[in-house]
Amino acid sequence: MAGPDAEMAAFGEAAPYLRKSEKERIEAQNKPFDAKTSVFVVHAKESYVKGKIESKDAGKVTVKTEGGETLTVKEDQIFSMNPPKYDKIEDMAMMTHLHEPAVLYNLKERYAAWMIYTYSGLFCVTVNPYKWLPVYNPEVVLAYRGKKRQEAPPHIFSISDNAYQFMLTDRENQSILITGESGAGKTVNTKRVIQYFATIAASGDKKKEEQTSGKMQGTLEDQIISANPLLEAFGNAKTVRNDNSSRFGKFIRIHFGATGKLASADIETYLLEKSRVTFQLKAERSYHIFYQIMSNKKPELIDMLLITTNPYDFHYVSQGEVTVPSIDDQEELMATDSAIDILGFSADEKTAIYKLTGAVMHYGNLKFKQKQREEQAEPDGTEVADKAAYLTGLNSAEFLKALCYPRVKVGNEFVTKGQNVTQVNNSVGALAKAMFEKMFLWMVIRINQQLDTKQPRQYFIGVLDIAGFEIFDFNSFEQLCINFTNEKLQQFFNHHMFVLEQEEYKKEGIEWEFIDFGMDLAACIELIEK
Secondary structure, rough: OHHHHHHHHHHHHHHHHHHHHHHHHHHHHOOOOOOOOEEEEOOOOOOEEEEEEEEEOOEEEEEEEEOOEEEEHHHHHHOOOHHHHHHHOOOOOOOOOHHHHHHHHHHHHHHHHOEEEEEOOOOOOOOOOOOOOOOOOHHHHHHOHHHHHHHHOOOHHHHHHHHHHHHHHHHEEEEEEEOEEEEHHHHHHHHHHHHHHHHOOOOOOOOOOOOOOOOOOHHHHHHHHHHHHHHHHHHOOOOOOOOEEEEOOEEEEEEEEOOOOOEEEEEEOOOOOOOHOHHHHHHOOOHHHHHHHHHOOOOOHHOOOOOOOOHHHHHOOOOOOOOOOOOOHHHHHHHHHHHHHHHHHHHHHHHHHHHHHHHHHHHOOOOEEEEHHHHHEEOOHHHHHHHHHHHOOOOHHHHHHHOOOEEEOOEEEEOOOOOHHHHHHHHHHHHHHHHHHHHHHHHHHHHHHHOOOOOOOOOOEEEEEEOEEEOOOOOHHHHHHHHHHHHEEEEEEEEHHHHHHHHHHHHOOOOOOOOOHHHHHHHHHHHHHH
């Protein structure tokens, strides 16, 4: 049988998750449908429900809903339904009636059939399935190779392959922007884009010469993919809405040679949320790495860092939750640990990474007390400071002295100033945050050195994955910056979409009034920017 179903055979077990079957298509075309009476109607609880018009009278419409309710609404509260052949349509721009309920129902009905990718004009909309689907299998990657967008079902691989083909034919760099609220699946889709390029453009030399120092190292493809678990361990955390929320933004550039082979890669990161190192809200957790280390999967780490396996022994990491049902910290520790090896860090560097992470935990337990009759703090016991100093390679007495009596440069000389307990505690917090952030940024620099193969590179495809939009009871300054960035990106999307459409209209000589929907967000953006 050489129908559309046969064409989908190449996608293997993913086929039913990507496109509706021929049988379903034929059934939809033969369904009875009355275009005049079939509508969506505004509903107090459900936003919109499907219904049939029973009567119209003086600007009011009476509708009987599918659920059997009878509603009387204003005329502007009903929306025409599309014929059944448009059910679960792959590109919503093709709908006859394009409005909010039609879009929502289309996404909902596709999602109910586990079709998570849908086109909306220039964009690919994805709805997070919160479960594993076979739509990323190796045969799916092959099935999208070299296909034009209209020739295959909607998928992040199709967007990726198109970017790759455009790069080769237009000889221009490309960018893929991935946006959405926290927990929408941005990072997972970013990983899929990288997986796609790593598979189709593999550099060929699968066997990277083992380095003489005996370091374990992977191929460039493995290294690009391994950068993720490492950065996630130190830059992702549980938030209210998402158990594995990226608390930093990243722009990954994948560089290709003139023939389209993978040449090298680099990562740029933006704004790590460092306030999380010393404080978490009730339903949240600090960065995964702390809990991975305390999971006791590698007991030698507990000894080396002079810590315990109980997060509640460490104030900085136990103000919110300490375990997350969906995360196996022991398993994740092994993934982080092997990513450090694959990315070519030396044994000493690896030890240093763990030691600095342990030191941050000890910092939260440093205790100070007020001297009698003085506005001056002094150490309340030195046991914790000894551990923290040992892990950071400092002298414990000098470390405490620097915290209680910091030296400040005035003119050409240094002056020692006193600090009270609150000031010292603030200094400790600032030190912990700065140390964690500097270590994170250093890891990114080291990863980039590793991913820069020095091979000739001609073009790149960039993938932008920024932290998601989120509203907390208590928003940090970092979250304001994240939400602002998302707002700017949305403005860019709207502007880009409508300006490109307008160009198209001009070419075809269609008369129309230009509205730039990108400007809808201008007031909010200017408030923050100016």
